[in-house]
Amino acid sequence: MTKQEFLYQLNEGLIRLNESEKEQFIHYYDELIEDYVEDGASEEEAVKKLGKPAQVASKILEEAFEEGNIQPKKSINPLLVVLLILGFPLWGSLLLALILLILAGYIVIWCLPFSTGIFAVTGLAASLFSVLFSFFTLQDGISIAVTQLGVGIFVLGLSILSGLLTISMSRYFIKTSNYFSSKIIRLIRVKELLL
Template sequence: MNKQEFLYQLEEGLIRLNESEKNQFILYYDELIEDYLEDGASEAEAVSKLGKPSRIASKILEEAFEERSFQKKKLSPLMVVLLIIGFPLWGSILLTAILLILSAYIIIWCLPFTTGMFAVLGLGASIFSVCASFFAIQDGVYIAVTQMGISIFVLGLALLSGLATLNLANHFIKASKRFSGKIFGLFEGRGLSL
């Protein structure tokens, strides 16, 4: 690989940087290659000493974005005053947004909660009814058999409801993760972190 190919590939790898930063790195590596050439190395040797341009570009990008993420934006005194004065407005809007998000989670989880409660209560009622059907024999065999049949039917519904709860919970966990990801994505896209 010659010098021009190396610099071209490096420039392609640094496409996410702005032009001034990109040109700064291109000039730096151009000078490095020139220094190797002055020391008596061939162009191919000089380029091979530097390494692969894609690897160099990825290191540069990694360092550049780490620096940007660590830079803290300081609030100006005017911004602080405006935030304090505007708190009644933006505070109530923020509280409303938080409550809307909370209500969305409550709505999402109402159905699995309802089916789960039906499963638990149905299981308890059917077990109680099976035990009580033995005492219903005193009133007549047909009453005891009817009560036993109803309790087994309720037990079946409770088991189906339990399976539905597990299935719904799996789907709703995924939905909650997606919803949370979208909510956090709104804040991360603006450089804010929660």
């Protein structure tokens, strides 16, 4: 087993720890393997000296549980389960309304860049169509062909500007969406802590 495989499996085994504690243990075992390698052992031998990642993770979790860093799982109260089932029409509809409200927020956030992006794509297609077929309107007169060519080039310019505007707005709206998402996640985590 390579060092990367060992550290990956150890990381998966430490799923009950928070990210900072996990990172400390991963960093510790990474350095430990490097020390063994510097002492002349191969990477596989160094990993073998540490044992199986599942056993190492189990030992770490046992020690964390004994120190009180991990709380034991709480048993589920049957009365609470019954109340949740009976109250589903109320809390289920409220949950659905909340989900739809969050979805509406994302739709509002992305409505403007979506509209400019659609205009950029359709404007590009229309302008290319207009420019290409302006040559076929020569039979109707040169002024009509030149006008159609000019309109096609004008719409091409607008669609390019709209595409550039979409790209620049999308960067801003991605930041806004990330901020909106982090607020929602933070609110959910606070609710979990209160329960």
